[in-house]
Amino acid sequence: MACIDAASKTAVEGGFGRKSPPAATNEDRLSLILNRRLHEKIDNYERAARKLRISGQTDAADVLARAAGRLRHITVTA
Numbered sequence: 001m002a003c004i005d006a007a008s009k010t011a012v013e014g015g016f017g018r019k020s021p022p023a024a025t026n027e028d029r030l031s032l033i034l035n036r037r038l039h040e041k042i043d044n045y046e047r048a049a050r051k052l053r054i055s056g057q058t059d060a061a062d063v064l065a066r067a068a069g070r071l072r073h074i075t076v077t078a
Contacts, residue, residue, distance in 0.1 A: 035075065042071045 045068035052061035 038071060038075050042068050042075075045071070 045064045049061040049064035049068065052058075052064065
């Protein structure tokens with residue numbers, strides 16, 4: 001809910017004189033956070049696939065490698 005600060009004639013969001021950032025800034029920040037989390041997940045999948053391959057569990061390693069590839073494809077095309 002927006003209120004008007006009579007002294008400065010500005011709209012104040014959230015009360016206590018705090019202005020909320022514009023929606024575009026929030027969307028950009030959220031996009032960066034989600035992109036970083038997806039890349040962390042890709043790295044974790046690839047790391048786990050390497051460990052599984054070393055231990056001889058190639059089927060599970062292939063599944064994780066495919067999942068990492070799919071996630072990487074999603075981040076490139078999105």
